[in-house]
Amino acid sequence: MGRGGFTMAEMVVVMALILLLGALLLPAIGRARQVARTTQCQNNLRNITLGITNFEGAQGRLPASGYIYDLDGVGAPYHSWAVSILPYVGGESVAAEWNFNKPITEPVNQPLTLARIPAYICPDDITRSPPRKGGGDQSYVVNGGVGFTARRNDVGDCPIDPRGNVLDLNGNGVACPADPKADGRPSDRDYFKEMGLFFLENWNPGGTVRHYALGDVRDGLTQTFMVTENVRTGYDPAKPEAGFASPNPYLCAFYIGDPCQNGNCSSGNVDYVRCNAGKARINSGLQSAEGSSPVPNSFHDGGVNMAYADGHVTFLSQAINGGVYAALASPVGGRLAKTPLQQVVVSDLDY
Numbered sequence: 001m002g003r004g005g006f007t008m009a010e011m012v013v014v015m016a017l018i019l020l021l022g023a024l025l026l027p028a029i030g031r032a033r034q035v036a037r038t039t040q041c042q043n044n045l046r047n048i049t050l051g052i053t054n055f056e057g058a059q060g061r062l063p064a065s066g067y068i069y070d071l072d073g074v075g076a077p078y079h080s081w082a083v084s085i086l087p088y089v090g091g092e093s094v095a096a097e098w099n100f101n102k103p104i105t106e107p108v109n110q111p112l113t114l115a116r117i118p119a120y121i122c123p124d125d126i127t128r129s130p131p132r133k134g135g136g137d138q139s140y141v142v143n144g145g146v147g148f149t150a151r152r153n154d155v156g157d158c159p160i161d162p163r164g165n166v167l168d169l170n171g172n173g174v175a176c177p178a179d180p181k182a183d184g185r186p187s188d189r190d191y192f193k194e195m196g197l198f199f200l201e202n203w204n205p206g207g208t209v210r211h212y213a214l215g216d217v218r219d220g221l222t223q224t225f226m227v228t229e230n231v232r233t234g235y236d237p238a239k240p241e242a243g244f245a246s247p248n249p250y251l252c253a254f255y256i257g258d259p260c261q262n263g264n265c266s267s268g269n270v271d272y273v274r275c276n277a278g279k280a281r282i283n284s285g286l287q288s289a290e291g292s293s294p295v296p297n298s299f300h301d302g303g304v305n306m307a308y309a310d311g312h313v314t315f316l317s318q319a320i321n322g323g324v325y326a327a328l329a330s331p332v333g334g335r336l337a338k339t340p341l342q343q344v345v346v347s348d349l350d351y
Contacts, residue, residue, distance in 0.1 A: 038300060041122040041139075041229065045307040048119060048140055048227050051088035052081070053214070053311065061211045064201035065142050066247025069103065070156065070208075076103040078203040080252040081142055082120060082244040089119045104245045113245040120244050124299040125231045136243030137235040141294070143225040144253030145196015145329055149189075149208060152176055157208045159192040161258040162250070162280075162294050167192065171266030171340055191265070191341060194332050197224060197309070198253055214309060217331040221310035223346050224331045228306045228316070229298040230254055236290040250294045256280060256329050257322070259341070267340045272323035282318035282325075316351060324350045 056062050063084035069076040079100065086095035094115045099108045116135035125139040146169075147161040158176035159167045168175040169191035174183050183189075189210075193199070197217075199210040217224050233251045236242035242251060257280025261269040276282060282304055285293020296316070298304040306316040309331070323344040327333050328351060333343040344350075 038124075038305070041124060041298075041300075042305050042313045044119050044122060045140065045227055045229075045305055045313045046311060047089055048085070049307045049309075049311045049313075051085040051119075052142075052226065054088040055085045056214055061213050062198060064211060064247075065144055065148070065198035065253040066200050066249065067203040068200060068247050069203040070151065077105065077241065077247050078103050079109075079245055080247045081198060082117070082138060082140075082252070086117070089117065091115070091117050104247075105241060109245075110240075113241075113243050117244060121234075122229055122231065122298070125229075125234070135235070136245065138233060138244035138251075139229055139231055140227050141230045141233055141252060141254045141296075142198040142227050143196055143329055144198055144249065144255045144294075146192065146258055147255055148200050148249040148253065149192070149210075150249075154178075157189065159188050161263060162255050163258075165258070165263040167258065167260070168264045168266075169195075169260070169341065171260075171264060171269065173264070173266075175263070186339075191336070191339075194335050195326070195330050195341075196255075197226065197329070197331050200247065200249060212331060217309055218335070219327070219331055219333050219346075222308055222312065223328060224309040225329050226307050226309045228254055228296040229300075229304045230294070230296060231299060232285045232288050232290055232293040232297045234290065239291070242291060248291065250291045253294065254296050255294050256326050259322070259326060265340055270340045272326045272343070273321075275322035275326040275329075276318075276320055277322060282316070282320070314351070320351055 063081040066080045067078035069078055094112055098112055102109055104113050114136040120138040122139035147159060149157045150160050152158040152166055155176050155178050161167060166175040167188055169188040170186055172184060177183055193210055197212060202208045234243060256275040257277055259270050259272045259274050280295055282296045285295055285297045296304040303315055303317045305313055307313045324346055327343040327346045336342050
């Protein structure tokens with residue numbers, strides 16, 4: 001009769017089986033965690049889109065991407081879209097304390113900029129970005145189209161791309177003249193509004209005001225970008241003013257690439273391939289410093305989660321055709337028909 005217990009050979013076999021099972025389980029656990037993080041990120045986008053929609057229902061318009069007080073060239077950072085919609089995304093207590101008539105740098109508001117708003121933070125941003133100290137972080141940005149407006153040569157409200165180039169979107173050789181009438185109609189500013197959904201505005205009366213309501217979106221809410229991820233925006237310990245509250249155009253919005261050669265959109269100079277290429281390409285800025293890559297960036301392999309104006313969220317491939325990408329950024333692309341900026345017609349199969 002044999003003795004009880006394992007022989008050495010049997011013990012080796014058992015240990016090998018345990019190690020094999022562990023090797024099989026660990027990747028599965030990792031995938032499950034990744035799926036959970038992705039799901040949470042998508043839920044955040046849905047909540048943000050719902051918050052923006054509720055803001056629009058209450059105010060009759062979409063929020064500005066950011067509000068900047070600009071009087072005679074003197075600017076001050078007031079707040080971003082993320083502050084505007086705080087009452088609709090679980091930030092009611094922060095919104096109740098906010099003084100909307102003061103910049104984010106004022107003592108009354110500055111401590112509030114460090115609040116932690118869970119809906120504004122993608123779990124992958126927390127696990128993959130450098131460690132964060134304090135609150136104020138964000139992982140999401142709104143659709144800014146081809147760029148933003150700024151003061152150039154003492155002229156306000158000049159459309160520029162993220163590299164600072166003044167845009168001649170109507171291709172007439174005149175870019176942001178001192179007299180707006182010199183640009184003709186449609187003007188660069190007209191085309192600029194037609195290529196994005198959210199814009200910088202001035203907080204002071206009489207300043208720049210440019211926005212949409214959802215009813216103005218002619219290309220269809222299901223085919224218009226609203227919010228996406230950018231893990232290269234948000235809190236930056238080296239820049240205390242950076243975070244979800246900042247109206248800095250590199251922190252609050254994302255931009256497609258300039259489709260025009262040297263910013264001039266005359267006939268023959270427009271190539272929408274440029275909209276998703278080079279430094280404007282989706283996920284091109286994953287190794288960039290905070291605030292230096294205002295394009296969709298995520299740690300999800302192959303693309304980013306994108307929320308549309310109707311509230312649905314899909315995974316957008318980083319290899320999307322530039323023409324389709326630009327058309328989905330524009331809420332009224334049909335108005336560009338029969339111009340050098342004419343866009344492609346998008347179907348659900350294109351993205």
